C-alpha cells in the first residue's frame with residue numbers, strides 16, 4: 001500500500017517512522033510519502049491561507065497550492081494507474097470506524113489531506129470529487145487545530161490490518177468493533193502474570209483451562225463493560241449474534 005500525506009507540518013508525521021508503521025515501511029509493506037504543501041506555493045511568504053468569503057472568524061486554506069500538490073502526487077502514481085482514495089480529516093466528516101479502516105486497508109493507495117485553520121476551500125473537494133473517491137472523515141466530535149493527528153490515528157488503524165503487519169494475524173479478529181461474532185461489543189478485561197499483584201488475584205475461570213467457560217466469561221464481561229460504557233452499542237447489537245456466539249462457545 002502507498003500512502004501520501006500533504007501537510008504544512010511534515011514534522012507532525014514523524015511518528016509514522018517509528019513502531020508498527022515504521023516497521024511496515026522498513027519491510028516494504030507500506031510506502032509512506034509526506035509532502036510539504038508549501039512546496040507548491042510561489043510567493044515570498046509561501047502563503048497557504050486567506051480570509052473567508054462571507055466573513056467570519058479564522059482563515060481558509062487556499063485552493064491553488066492544494067490543486068498543484070494533489071495533481072503532482074496523483075501524477076507521480078505508479079500504482080498500476082489505479083487512482084488513490086482521497087481521505088480528508090474534518091469534524092464535518094463521516095465517522096471513522098473499524099469498518100472504514102478495514103475498507104481503506106484493502107485499497108492500494110491513500111492520499112491524506114490534513115487541513116489547518118478553518119479548513120480547505122470547498123472547491124478542492126469538488127474538483128477531486130469529480131475523478132477520485134473522496135472521503136471526508138471525522139475521528140470524533142471535537143475540533144482540533146489541524147488534521148495531522150487524525151491522519152496518525154487513521155494510518156495506524158489501517159496499517160495494523162495489513163497482512164503480516166500485526167504479528168499475530170488473529171489479534172484483530174476479536175478487536176472491539178471488528179465485524180463478526182464480537183461485533184459491537186467492547187473488549188473485556190485482560191490479565192497477565194504475576195498471578196497476584198498488590199493482593200489482587202486473577203478471576204478463577206481464567207486459570208481453569210476450560211476454554212468454553214473462558215469464552216463465555218469473556219463474552220459476558222464484554223457485554224457488562226459495553227452496557228456500562230457504551231449502552232448505545234447495545235441497542236445496535238443483534239440479539240441473534242449473541243445466540244450465534246453462544247452456540248459457537
Ligand SMILES: O=C(OCc1ccccc1)c1cn[nH]c1
Pocket residue numbers: 089090091115116117118119120137138139140141142143144145146147148150
Ligand atoms: O479537527 C479535526 O480535523 C482538523 C480540521 C479540519 C477541518 C476544519 C477544522 C479542523 C477533526 C476532528 N475530528 N476529526 C477531524
